[in-house]
Amino acid sequence: MKQEIVITGFGGQGIVLAGRVLGNAAAIGDNRESTLIQSYGPESRGGACSAQVIISDTMIHYPYIRSSDVLVAMSQSGYEKYIPQLKADGMLLYDQDLVKPLAGVQGKYAVPATRLAEELGRKMMANIIMIGFITSVTQVVTLEAARNTVAESVPKGTEKMNLEAFGKGYDFGLSRLKGLEKKASGKTGAI
Amino acid sequence: MKQEIVITGFGGQGIVLAGRVLGNAAAIGDNRESTLIQSYGPESRGGACSAQVIISDTMIHYPYIRSSDVLVAMSQSGYEKYIPQLKADGMLLYDQDLVKPLAGVQGKYAVPATRLAEELGRKMMANIIMIGFITSVTQVVTLEAARNTVAESVPKGTEKMNLEAFGKGYDFGLSRLKGLEKKASGKTGAI
Amino acid sequence: MDYWRVPLDAAEIEVTKGIVHILDERCKGCGYCIEYCPKKILKFSSAFNKKGYHPPILTGTSDCVNCHYCEIICPEFAIYSVEA
Amino acid sequence: MDYWRVPLDAAEIEVTKGIVHILDERCKGCGYCIEYCPKKILKFSSAFNKKGYHPPILTGTSDCVNCHYCEIICPEFAIYSVEA
Amino acid sequence: MAEKRKSPVPQSVQQSTKQPEIKQDKKPDHPLDDLIRTDRIPHIWCPGCGIGTVFSSCLSAIKVSCPDLNKVSMVSGIGCSGRAAGYIKLDSFHTTHGRAIPFATGLKLAKPDMSVIVFSGDGDLFAIGGNHFIHAARRNMDLTVICVNNLNYGMTGGQAAATTPHMAKSTTSVLGNPEDPFNLPLLAYGAGATYVARWTILHTRDLTESISEAIGRKGFSFIEVLAPCPINYGRRNKEKSLDSLKMYQEKGIIKNGADPATVDLDFEKGIILGTFVNREKPTFYEKYMKINGIE
Amino acid sequence: MAEKRKSPVPQSVQQSTKQPEIKQDKKPDHPLDDLIRTDRIPHIWCPGCGIGTVFSSCLSAIKVSCPDLNKVSMVSGIGCSGRAAGYIKLDSFHTTHGRAIPFATGLKLAKPDMSVIVFSGDGDLFAIGGNHFIHAARRNMDLTVICVNNLNYGMTGGQAAATTPHMAKSTTSVLGNPEDPFNLPLLAYGAGATYVARWTILHTRDLTESISEAIGRKGFSFIEVLAPCPINYGRRNKEKSLDSLKMYQEKGIIKNGADPATVDLDFEKGIILGTFVNREKPTFYEKYMKINGIE
Amino acid sequence: MSKAVLTGTHYMTGDVACAEGALAAGCRFFGGYPITPATEVAEHMSERLPEVGGIFIQMEDEIAAVGSVLGASWGGVKSMTATSGPGFSLMMENIGLGVVTETPCVIVNVQRGGPSTGLPTQCAQGDMMQAKWGSHGDYEIIALAPCSPQEIFYLTITAFNLSETYRLPVLIMTDEIVGHMSEKVTIPDAKEIVTLNRVAPKGRKDQFKPFKPGPKGVAPMPAAGDGYKVHVTGLTHDEKGYPVMTVDTQHEMMNRLTGKIQNNLDDILMDERFMLDDADFVIVSYGVSSRTGYAAVEELRSMGIKAGMFRLITVWPFPGSAIRELAERVKGFITVEINLGQIHHEVERHAAGKAPAVLVGHTGGTIIPPEDVILAVQKMIKEGV
Amino acid sequence: MSKAVLTGTHYMTGDVACAEGALAAGCRFFGGYPITPATEVAEHMSERLPEVGGIFIQMEDEIAAVGSVLGASWGGVKSMTATSGPGFSLMMENIGLGVVTETPCVIVNVQRGGPSTGLPTQCAQGDMMQAKWGSHGDYEIIALAPCSPQEIFYLTITAFNLSETYRLPVLIMTDEIVGHMSEKVTIPDAKEIVTLNRVAPKGRKDQFKPFKPGPKGVAPMPAAGDGYKVHVTGLTHDEKGYPVMTVDTQHEMMNRLTGKIQNNLDDILMDERFMLDDADFVIVSYGVSSRTGYAAVEELRSMGIKAGMFRLITVWPFPGSAIRELAERVKGFITVEINLGQIHHEVERHAAGKAPAVLVGHTGGTIIPPEDVILAVQKMIKEGV
Numbered sequence A, B: 001m002k003q004e005i006v007i008t009g010f011g012g013q014g015i016v017l018a019g020r021v022l023g024n025a026a027a028i029g030d031n032r033e034s035t036l037i038q039s040y041g042p043e044s045r046g047g048a049c050s051a052q053v054i055i056s057d058t059m060i061h062y063p064y065i066r067s068s069d070v071l072v073a074m075s076q077s078g079y080e081k082y083i084p085q086l087k088a089d090g091m092l093l094y095d096q097d098l099v100k101p102l103a104g105v106q107g108k109y110a111v112p113a114t115r116l117a118e119e120l121g122r123k124m125m126a127n128i129i130m131i132g133f134i135t136s137v138t139q140v141v142t143l144e145a146a147r148n149t150v151a152e153s154v155p156k157g158t159e160k161m162n163l164e165a166f167g168k169g170y171d172f173g174l175s176r177l178k179g180l181e182k183k184a185s186g187k188t189g190a191i
Numbered sequence C, D: 001m002d003y004w005r006v007p008l009d010a011a012e013i014e015v016t017k018g019i020v021h022i023l024d025e026r027c028k029g030c031g032y033c034i035e036y037c038p039k040k041i042l043k044f045s046s047a048f049n050k051k052g053y054h055p056p057i058l059t060g061t062s063d064c065v066n067c068h069y070c071e072i073i074c075p076e077f078a079i080y081s082v083e084a
Numbered sequence E, F: 001m002a003e004k005r006k007s008p009v010p011q012s013v014q015q016s017t018k019q020p021e022i023k024q025d026k027k028p029d030h031p032l033d034d035l036i037r038t039d040r041i042p043h044i045w046c047p048g049c050g051i052g053t054v055f056s057s058c059l060s061a062i063k064v065s066c067p068d069l070n071k072v073s074m075v076s077g078i079g080c081s082g083r084a085a086g087y088i089k090l091d092s093f094h095t096t097h098g099r100a101i102p103f104a105t106g107l108k109l110a111k112p113d114m115s116v117i118v119f120s121g122d123g124d125l126f127a128i129g130g131n132h133f134i135h136a137a138r139r140n141m142d143l144t145v146i147c148v149n150n151l152n153y154g155m156t157g158g159q160a161a162a163t164t165p166h167m168a169k170s171t172t173s174v175l176g177n178p179e180d181p182f183n184l185p186l187l188a189y190g191a192g193a194t195y196v197a198r199w200t201i202l203h204t205r206d207l208t209e210s211i212s213e214a215i216g217r218k219g220f221s222f223i224e225v226l227a228p229c230p231i232n233y234g235r236r237n238k239e240k241s242l243d244s245l246k247m248y249q250e251k252g253i254i255k256n257g258a259d260p261a262t263v264d265l266d267f268e269k270g271i272i273l274g275t276f277v278n279r280e281k282p283t284f285y286e287k288y289m290k291i292n293g294i295e
Numbered sequence G, H: 001m002s003k004a005v006l007t008g009t010h011y012m013t014g015d016v017a018c019a020e021g022a023l024a025a026g027c028r029f030f031g032g033y034p035i036t037p038a039t040e041v042a043e044h045m046s047e048r049l050p051e052v053g054g055i056f057i058q059m060e061d062e063i064a065a066v067g068s069v070l071g072a073s074w075g076g077v078k079s080m081t082a083t084s085g086p087g088f089s090l091m092m093e094n095i096g097l098g099v100v101t102e103t104p105c106v107i108v109n110v111q112r113g114g115p116s117t118g119l120p121t122q123c124a125q126g127d128m129m130q131a132k133w134g135s136h137g138d139y140e141i142i143a144l145a146p147c148s149p150q151e152i153f154y155l156t157i158t159a160f161n162l163s164e165t166y167r168l169p170v171l172i173m174t175d176e177i178v179g180h181m182s183e184k185v186t187i188p189d190a191k192e193i194v195t196l197n198r199v200a201p202k203g204r205k206d207q208f209k210p211f212k213p214g215p216k217g218v219a220p221m222p223a224a225g226d227g228y229k230v231h232v233t234g235l236t237h238d239e240k241g242y243p244v245m246t247v248d249t250q251h252e253m254m255n256r257l258t259g260k261i262q263n264n265l266d267d268i269l270m271d272e273r274f275m276l277d278d279a280d281f282v283i284v285s286y287g288v289s290s291r292t293g294y295a296a297v298e299e300l301r302s303m304g305i306k307a308g309m310f311r312l313i314t315v316w317p318f319p320g321s322a323i324r325e326l327a328e329r330v331k332g333f334i335t336v337e338i339n340l341g342q343i344h345h346e347v348e349r350h351a352a353g354k355a356p357a358v359l360v361g362h363t364g365g366t367i368i369p370p371e372d373v374i375l376a377v378q379k380m381i382k383e384g385v
C-alpha cells in the first residue's frame, strides 16, 4: 500500500514540520517506508512552501508526488497549485479560514486549524492541530505513532501543549467524520 | 638560414634582456623571423636563467632549441646544463671569470664581461658587453641592428653608457677573432 | 510607551494636520507604526489581509499630525501620511 | 657610521671576546654584518664565492666582542660568533 | 494513474480589511513608489524585519540627494539585505555573496559621476566580503556602503555571523557564540574609511540624513544600521521585533564624533550611535587621475 | 641533427675566498642550523633581502621559547616571505596565496598545544589574505602572525601592494601609487588582535624578544616587520638595502604602547616601533571549550 | 552506545545523515560556511561535535573553511566541510592544494540549481564535471554520489575511509533533494562500522619521506607534532616534500598523484547494477536521478523492455571500463542527470560509438520524471538501434 | 596614430601583445592581481591605460579583480583581467555571475604548471577543461587559444568582439610559453581594426527587457546610467532580469544562455587547417602545442606520411562537428596538449570510435617535442589503423 500526501502553505506555518511528523510517524512509529520531500522558496516567511510525504509498504524510488491521495492546504495559493494533482478519489483537508476550495471539489474536510491554534494561544501550533486532523481523517499513520512523534518533534517543555493541540485536531477530525457519515448515510453511503 | 642561440646565467645578470635585444635586432632591425623563449625559476636573483633565441629566414614553429649554434654562458651551472646541446661545430661564448669550460671544448670565445662592466662602473652592464661580443663574434645580427636595439632597450638616459659597453664588447670580440685568426693561421686555418 | 523623541519633533508635529494612507495588502502587521505613532492613533484591524496579517486602522480618537514617522518606520511601504 | 645602539649594548660587549665564523658559500655579500659590526672588524673579501659574491673577512684591526650582531642581522645564516 | 481534476479558477480570499475611509479619495501610491519596483512588492522580507525600514530610508535619502536618478545605482551581495537591489527602481545589481564592493568599484570607476550605493548585510559585507570592504576603505573608493546589521545570517536561517554577540544563540552556536563580534565602525576606521556612522532603524530620520550626507560627499562612507531579524536572530534570542526597537530606544546613545575604539556594541550598557568619522581625503579616482595626468 | 657533445664532468670554479684562519678548527655549523633545512640552503632570497633576517630572528625566538620543537609549526602563504616554511626544520606548511591563516586555524584547533606560527608577506597576509587576518584576530585565535612587510609583492616582481606607500613606484604604478597603504597595527587592533607590535630587521633583538613574547602568550599576536626588498621595491624607489637599514636606524622611534591610530608608516617623519597592544582575552578555543562544557 | 554513533533507526534528512556518517567515521573537525541547501550539515555538526569533543568552527568564507579543514587534517584529525555550488567554486583553489599535498578530508557538495546564485533552494546535478575539473591543472579526485539519506550515511563513512586510504580530498556530490529529503536511516552498532585511518609512518623519523609511495602507491602520513618535521607545499615537490621545480619532478609527482587512484580502481569504484545482466538498454545515473532511473527500469520491464540500471556510486574516477564492456553488448545507454550533459559525456566517450548514448537531462529545479526516460528508450527502439 | 593602437611592427611578448590587443579593441578598464606568468599583462596595462584615459586598478585578489571587471562592464566600459591557474580557480564563482548576467568582458589565463601552486614559471595547458567546467552549474563559454604573440594580439581583439556580440565573458586560454615568448607583432592601422560593441537598446526605456534575446539570440545591453533602470541578478531570472525561481524560468534562461552560443557556432568557431585535405592522421592541437604540431606535420610529410593539422583557435565551444566529419575519413586523431588529456577527451568523444584518437600529452613544465607526436603516429600506423 502506498499513500501520497501533499501538505502546502506559507513559509512560517510549519508545513515541513507537519510533513516530517507524518513521515517520521509512518517510518519509525508504524515501521513502514516513508519519504519526505520539502520544497520552499527563498523567503523565510510568507513564501510558498510544501511537503510531499510518500508512505509505502515497499521501497520508494521516485520521491515526487505526481498524483496525491491527500492534499492538505493551509494557503489558497498552495491549494490552487496542488489541487490539479489530487486524485479524483483523493481527500482535501484544509484550513477553512485560509483556503476557499472550489465549490465542486469532492471529499473535502475543513478545519479552522489556525483559528483553533489562536484559541489555544499559539498561532504557531496550527500545523500540529492539522496533524491531528490528518491522523484521524486519513489514517495514513496510526494515532499512537502520530502522538509519539509529535511529542518527540516539538521543543522540550512544549510537549503537553502540542499534544493538546494534536488532540484538538484529532477530535475535530473524528467529529467531522461523524458528521460526514451522517451526511453520507443521508446520501448514498459514499464519501 | 636559421641560427639558434642559447644565453644562460643567473637571475639578475640580464640574460633575458640580452636575448630580447638579439631577437629584437634580428626581427625588427634585420627584418628576419625571431623567437625568444625565456626560462627562469622562482628566484628573483641567483637562480638559473636562460634565453633561447631562434633567428630564421622562415617561419619558426617549434620554439625550443634542442641543438644550438651558439651558447653564451654567464654561469658555470648554465654552461654545464646547456653545453651538451651545443652543436659540434657550435660556438661557445662565455664570461671567463664565471665559467671554466672543459679543456676539450672547441670553438670557444672568452670575454671578461662582468669584469669589463665593473671597470665601466656598472656590473649590471655585463650583459650589454656580452651582446656586443656576440654581435661581432657570431654575426647573428648586424652591427647596426644590435646597436639600435641596445639604444632602444635600455632605460632613458643610459643609452650612451650602454652603447659604450656594447662597443667594448664588440671590439673585444673583433680582437678575439683577430687573435684566433692569427692563432688559426699559425695552426691549420680552422678555428 | 511614548514616542521616543517627542521633545525634539514636538514642535513640528503640532504644525500641520495629516491624512494617513494605509496600503493594506502590503502590510505585514509588524506594529511598528502603531507602536511609534506619537499620537497613538493607529491600532491593528481585526480583519486579515490576503497574506493573513492584520494591517493598522485608525483608532479615530485623535488626529494625525502628519509627522511621517509611521511612513518612515514602516518596512513595507504600506503606510504614509500627506498634509490634510 | 657607528653601531646604532652602542650605548645599550656597550656594557655587554666589553664582557667577552669572541671568535667569528663565516660560512662563505652561504654569503650573498649584502654587507649588513660589515656595516653594523660595532667593532668594525669585518670587510669584504676581494675574492668571489661560487655564486659570485664577496663574503666578509676580518680586517684584523681589532677583536670580536662576541656581540652576535653580525649573526642576527645576517639574512643568510652565513656568519656567527662564539665565545673565544 | 488516477484521473486529475482541472485547475480551478483562482478565487481570491475575501479577508482583507475594508479600506479606511480617509483613504478612499486619494491616490494609493506611496511617496516612494517611484523608486520601487512595485511589481515585485510585497518583498520577501519577514514581518518585522528591519531591512525594509533601512531600504525605505535609503530611498528617501536618494530622493533628497540625487536630482538625476540616472546617476544613482545600487549594488548588493547575497542575503536578505542583499535583496534590496531587486526592489529599487534604479540600475541595480545583485551580485555574488560578499562581492558587491568589487563590482561597485568597477562600476564606479567606469561611471565616475554616478553615485554608487552598496546595500548589503553584515554577513555579506563582513564575513565573506570583509577583505573587499577593508580595501575599498583603504583606497577611499567613492562608495556609500550601507550595512544592515541584523547580527546574523538571516537568509540561510540564522547562523552566527562576524557580528553575532558573544554568547548569543544561533543555529551554529546553540549553546552560545564562542566568538566576539567585530566593532564595525572601528574596523572601518582602522581600514581607512573617511566617513563612519552607526544608526538603528528606529533612528530613521538620522539614518536618512546620514545616508544623504554619505551620498553627497566624496570618499568611502560606511553606515552600519542595526535592524532586527525577528525570525532568525530574534526568535533564538528571545527578542521580538518590537523588543529590538525598544532596546534601540532605551540603549541608544547618540555620540557624534565618538572614538570608534569605544563604540563596541554592548546591548546591556548602551549602543553608541552617531557619525564617528568624517574626514576629507582624495579618493582613489582623484589620485589616479592626478598622478597619471588625465583630463 | 648535429652531433652533440657529452656533458662534461661538472668542474667547480675555484673562486671562493680562503676560509679565515680563525674558523679552521671549529665546527662549521651555524647555531641555528638545527632549525634549518640546511640541504635547501642557500635560500632563494636575494642579496640584501630582509626576509632572511626576520626568519633568523624567528628561529632564535623559537629556540628560546619552545622547549619541545615537536610542538611548534610554521605555516606560510605564497610569496618570497612565504618560502620561509620551506626552510624551517619543523613541521611546516606552504599553503596557497593568502590562506596561511585558515590553514593555521585548523591546525591549531586540531593541535591545541602546538605553537603555530604564521610567517608570510604583506601581500599574502593583507592583500588577498586580509579577510582571514581580520577574522582570526576577531576570534582571538591563538596564532603568532609574523608579517614581513617589504612594501610590495616581491615574488611576482614588484607590484604595488596594500602596504606600498602612496606615490611609491612599482611595476603597476610606474608614475606613483595612487592608493594609501594600510596602517597594519591599527587594522589588526581594529579587528581585535590582542597583541600588536612593529619592528624592523635592524631591531633584531627587540624583534626576537617580541616573537618570543608572542609565542609565549595566548591569543592572536601580530608582529609587523619592516624589511627591505632591494631588488624590486628598493630598485624602483632608489633605495639600496643598506639605505633601508639606515632609514630604519634614523627614523625608527620606539614607542611601546603607542595608540595604533597614530602609527601610520611615515618614512619621512618617523617610523614608530614597539609593542602597541598587549591585552588579555580568552581565545576562541578556550571559549569554545567552556561554552560547550568540554573537558 | 558511543555518543558518536547514534545506533538505531531514525527518520532524518540526507544532510543530517551525512553529518552522522561523518561522526561515525571519526570526523572531529568541521570548518564550514552556511549555504543552502548544505547548511544543515554544518548546523548538525555544530551541535554534535562538542558532544564528542570535536571542534566546529564557522569560518569567514568557503575558502577559509576548506583551508581550515586541510590544516586540521595535518593536525591528525579527520576533517570535513560541506557547501553548495557557489561555495564549491570558491573552494577550488584549496581543493587543488589538498590534492597536491595529499591531505585526507571530505568535502560535501549538496548541489543546487546553477549557474551562479541560480536556484538556491532547488535541486540540480550541475557540478559533476566541476568536481573533476574545477581546480586548475590535472588531477584525479574521488567523488561519490549517494541517492538517499541511508546511503549518504554510509557513503560519508566510505568517503572518509577512501580519503584516509588514498590521502586526498574525497567529494560527496549529493543534491538538494537527497540533502533535504527525510527517510529512514538505520545506524548500526559502532563496532560494526569499519573506519580506516591514514597509515602512520614507521622507521627513522629523520629519514621519513612524507610523499614517498608505500603500499597502494600512497605514502604513510604523520600528523604535525609527531616528530617527522615534514614540509608540505603546493609547489611541485619531491618525495621528501621539498619544492623542486623541474620537469622530472613534476612528472614523478603527477604520476604518484594519478597513479594511486588509477591503480586502485578495483578498490575505489562502486556501483549498483539493477536488472543489468540481460539488459538491452542501460540507464546510467547517480544520486537523486537514479531514483528516477529505478522507477523507469521497473516501468520499462513491465512494458517488456529489457532495461537495466548502472548506478554510479563512485562517479569519479569514472568507471570507463564498465561502460566499455557494456557497450559491447547493449543496445544503448541513457544517462539520466539533472544537467545539460556532464557524466553523459563520459558515457558517450567510453561507449565510443559501439552503442548509442543519449542524455535525459534537465536544466534543474526539479527532478526528472520517469516518463522522460521511458520516452527516450522508446525513441531509441523506434530509431531502430 | 591613435595612442591606443601602436601601429607598426614590434618585437614583443605574448603578454604585452595581449595588452596591446585589448587596447586596440577598446578596452578601457583593467582590474587585476599579479600572478606569474600573467603579471606582465597587468603591468603593461597599468602603464598604457592612463595614456588612453582608461583605468587600471590592482584589486585585493582575483575574486575582486573579476568582480570589478563585471561592474565596469555594466558601466559601459570594455573590461578585462588576466591571471593564471590559482587566480583562475578563484575567479570561477564570478565567471559564473558574468555568464548568467550576460556581461561582456575578457579574462586571460596564461596557463602555468599545476595543480595548486605547481610550477609557477613553467608552462602547461592544464586548465582547458576548467575553462568550460570550472564554475558550478551548466553554461556555455567561449575560449580562444592563441599560439603566438601576433595571434594573441588579434585574438584579444576577437575576444572582445565576441564578448560584446554574445554578451558573455570570453576566455583567452594561453600559456606561459606564448605569454613570455617574444616575436614579431605587426599592429595595423587603427582604422583597419574591426571592433564590435554591444548593441544599444532602442525603444521605450520603461519597457526594455535587458535579457530578452534580440538578433543572434542576444539581448541589447544598456550601461548603467542610460536610463533603463535595469536589474541584474545571479539568481535565475526572466527576460526583465527579475529573479523568478521556477523550473520554467530556469529552463528558459538556460536555453537563452546556451542557445546564443550553440546557434551561432558558424560565427564563433575558428580553426586553422594545415595540410588537412588529404590527411590520414590529424593532429589536433592549440596554443603553444600546436607549434609542436606544425613541426611534426612537416616532419611527417617529409617522411611521406599524410599528416595534417586541425588547430583549434576556438577551443570552447568545441568544434565537435568538425571532428565528427573528419572521423568519417581519417585514420586517426592525435591530440597534442600539455596535460593528461583534456581536449583529447572531446576529440575522443566526437570521433566516437570512427577513428582512433590518441593523446600526446605531458605533465607540464615544458613543451612537447615533435618526436613524441611522430612516434605516436608511427605507432598508430604500426598498430595497423
Ligand SMILES: Cc1ncc(C[n+]2csc(CCOP(=O)(O)OP(=O)(O)O)c2C)c(N)n1
Binding pocket: E078, E079, E080, E081, E082, E096, E097, E120, E121, E122, E123, E124, E125, E148, E150, E152, E153, E154, E155, E156, E161, E229, G033, G034, G035, G036, G062, G086, G087, G090, G117
Ligand atoms: C559563496 C556563497 N556562500 C554562501 C552563500 C549562502 N548565503 C546566502 S546569504 C548568506 C548570508 C547572508 O547574511 P547577511 O549578509 O548578514 O544578510 P541577511 O540575510 O542577514 O540580511 C549566505 C551565507 C552564498 N550565496 N554564496
Ligand SMILES: Cc1ncc(C[n+]2csc(CCOP(=O)(O)OP(=O)(O)O)c2C)c(N)n1
Binding pocket: F078, F079, F080, F081, F082, F096, F097, F120, F121, F122, F123, F124, F125, F148, F150, F152, F153, F154, F155, F156, F161, F229, H033, H034, H035, H036, H062, H086, H087, H090, H117
Ligand atoms: C591566487 C594567487 N594569486 C596570485 C599569486 C601570485 N603571487 C605569488 S606571491 C604574490 C605576492 C607576494 O607578496 P608578499 O606576500 O608581499 O610576499 P613577498 O614576495 O613580498 O615576500 C603573488 C601575487 C598566487 N600565487 N596565487
Ligand code: SF4
Binding pocket: C018, C020, C036, C037, C038, C039, C040, C041, C042, C063, C064, C065, C066, C067, C068, C069, C070, C071, C080, C081
Ligand atoms: S504621520 Fe503617522 S505616525 Fe505621524 S501622527 Fe500621523 S499616523 Fe501617527
Ligand code: SF4
Binding pocket: C026, C027, C028, C029, C030, C031, C032, C033, C034, C055, C056, C070, C073, C074, C075, C076, C077, C078, C079
Ligand atoms: S509598520 Fe507597516 S507593515 Fe508594520 S504594521 Fe504598520 S503598516 Fe503594517
Ligand code: SF4
Binding pocket: D018, D020, D036, D037, D038, D039, D040, D041, D042, D063, D064, D065, D066, D067, D068, D069, D070, D071, D080, D081
Ligand atoms: S660578534 Fe660579529 S658583530 Fe659582534 S663584534 Fe664580533 S664580528 Fe662584530
Ligand code: SF4
Binding pocket: D026, D027, D028, D029, D030, D031, D032, D033, D034, D055, D056, D070, D073, D074, D075, D076, D077, D078, D079
Ligand atoms: S650579513 Fe651575511 S650575507 Fe651579508 S655580507 Fe655578512 S655574511 Fe654575507
Ligand code: SF4
Binding pocket: A044, A045, E044, E045, E046, E048, E049, E050, E051, E080, E081, E150, E154, E155, E228, E229, E230, E231, E232, E233
Ligand atoms: S530571515 Fe531575518 S533578515 Fe531575513 S527577511 Fe526574515 S527577518 Fe529579515
Ligand code: SF4
Binding pocket: B044, B045, F044, F045, F046, F048, F049, F050, F051, F080, F081, F150, F154, F155, F228, F229, F230, F231, F232, F233
Ligand atoms: S624579490 Fe625582494 S622580497 Fe623577494 S627575495 Fe628578492 S629582495 Fe627579497
Ligand SMILES: [Mg+2]
Binding pocket: E079, E121, E122, E123, E148, E149, E150, E151, E152, E153, E154, E161
Ligand atoms: Mg545579516
Ligand SMILES: [Mg+2]
Binding pocket: F079, F121, F122, F123, F148, F149, F150, F151, F152, F153, F154, F161
Ligand atoms: Mg611583500
